[in-house]
Amino acid sequence: MSVECRQDGAQGTGGRVAAGGALFSVAVALTALNLRPAVTSVGPLLDETRASLGASETWAGLLTTVPVLCFAVAGLIAPLLARRAGVGAAVSIALALLAGGLVIRVLDGSLLMIGGTLVAAAGIAFAGVLIPVVVKESFPARIGLMTGVYTAALQLGATLGSALTPPLDTALGGWRPALATWAAPAVLALVVWTVAARGGGFGAAAQADRRGRSLLRNRLAWIITVFFGLQALLAFVVIGWLPRVLMDVGGVSRGEAGLLLGLLALLALPISLVVPALAARSGSQSGWIVGLGGCGLAGLLGLLLAPSFSPLLWTVLLGLGMSVFSLALTTIALRARTGQETAKLSGMAQGFGYLLAAAGPFLFGLLHDVTGGWTVPFLMLIGVLVVQIGVGALAGRPRYV
Template identity: 40%
Template sequence: MTPPPTAAPALPAPAAVDPRPTRDPGAGRRTHPATGGALVLVGMLLVALNLRAVVTSLGALLDEVRDGLGLSGVTAGLVTTLPTIAFAGLGALTPWLVRRVAPARVLVVAMFALAVGQVLRVATDSALIFVLTSALALSGIAVANILLPMLVKQHFPHRTGLVTGAYTMALTVGTTVAAASAVPIAHAFGSWRAGLGVWAAMAAVAVLPWVPLALRTRAAARRATPTAVVATPPRVRPARTRLGWAMAVYFGAQSLSGYAIMGWLAQLFRDAGYQPESAGLLLAGVTALGVPIALLMPTLAGRLGSLRPLVLGLTTASALAYLGLALAPHGAALLWVALLAIGQGAFPMILTAIGLRARTAEGTVALSAFAQSTGYVIAALGPLMVGILYEATDGWTAPIGFLLGALAVQTTAGMAIARPRYVEDE
């Protein structure tokens, strides 16, 4: 007997899918905070360990690399400026890439490029190939820089501060270990190539968690039914917002000071009378003290209603450190190092703010890309201007004055991002 027309109400069954976004492979991958949970977190921490090792290991062995490859002063300058160029240029392309390829698959390629680039650059005797393969390695870092804040927003929306703190701490640990151990490793193996190449293994390990995640994403896409429609979110354009520009200026100004400190602080302490080994240890102290700060700062930023107290506190610490370095660099060096480490807490704070100032994963990756790519263009001026002023004046008053000026710009931008609001709303 044919069922009467009143049987039609059975059709609302598809509505049961709505409360469970994981049933839709495409939507689940973007919105469900538990997707890949522990594996994603492990993968993020391994990626973060690699984000500066390729840079700081080269800085520690730059003299040996210059002698080994016969690099000119211009080429050596290009190599040391290459990270900020790569981070700015390639980072800007990441949102376009993520709209077309799943983040897990992008990170597989990024970490593979980082590992291969590091292997190839220690296997050549050509200065040109060394520069090109260094750029290949840095391209992987540039993409990962942008993706990590987005992954925090996507997978851990209620643990933004904690997870950001964990990966920025991993980044700081990787930076410190690479800077401290590159020279001993090179000496142990009798070649600078070992001191640079060993970090390729760490990049290769970072690929491993993302392979099953990429395969899972691909399988989910294949299972999607032809009728499943995933709404395309509107594009977020931070360059058209005041918040986006404030974030970019703050990120750029704090990165400018960070790269200037990494490049020139040891020389400042040597000029103040410290032996080279002691000057190097004081520089390492800034990074080492930054490890607990990197862990705590994002959690603190996530709990505060306004970032104003943090912005002003970090500015005060940096200003006191700069004034101390200008007036009494030898007498209270440990105090200035501690204050510099506190001031550099602006880096994990701004990474946290990227997630806090966007409502969606799409907004986060757009804001991350714009703030970091534009910011690294600004950051490239730091070591360059400090070097020019140091050479022109044969002293540290002018370079430190320049850093204080950059700090004033950073603080002004920080006040603009302190109040809670979202880039999508602008």
């Protein structure tokens, strides 16, 4: 990160920098760890849950779609919550909503399952928007490093949610206690966050300048929003459809396809820890964004042109490309001058971005149904990634909204 950016980020933080110690770092990591298991824990038990509740396939589709749509809506509301309650208190509210929603959704029938999922997803969205603000205000000289820690913890949480829930189902005797178990780490994160954030001074910073300018007419803010939305769209499509594609055209078994999908998450962990810190030290992050995007493009082209040649290689390249998520979060923190502007930019990018991303899996599947093959859907993905690389290169240039 440039000297100018470090100095600008450090201005006005005052006593808040002191909050950026070891306990606060742990609080950020624990919060991030809880932002995906609520979603990824459902998939492995979806059939069992649907059968137990006597629900339809339409209900199952709604249950898996609700979190993404809630991410979009709650993401736009999060800056308002931060201005009223303060960033520290807002994150505490988010974690409380997450823990409560995880308990509520297993208490009764199908409607309460949807309602609890909505509550939990709102908590996830609030925290996801506000953590970049925390990083900006409490770690002004370590934005890249802490964004990497946050992103790696988020990816680890996603992996744990999908990997540990089936064994919990077996050990605890059903899907209800298995899913409810994920409320425990959310409560732990809430306790640690509350202790670490006490006296951090977030309230005063967030309350300042209530009538600050809107970013809806800011060109750079929209560039970052489109960049975030396109990388999220690609990620949702890959997570939802890659195993099916690998089995249909890559010549791999169901078990191998699952392992290759898990490899995507594992690849993201070391990259998330290393790349954002390196990228933030330079004035521009464009080169890193283009480089990772090029890897993803090579992976998509490989799956399109020679899918059976090396499914492992194509998956690794695709995983490298998807790791640009950590840089999308880094650009949000680096392209804003103050914590308040970071909150606005984060809410805008994640709110509108997830709304754009929600259409990805549906459109990919629709194109497959209409054409009867994977060529047209993959050409769509390649087009999305090319635009993402171009927009990301603009988002990574050293300037402010």
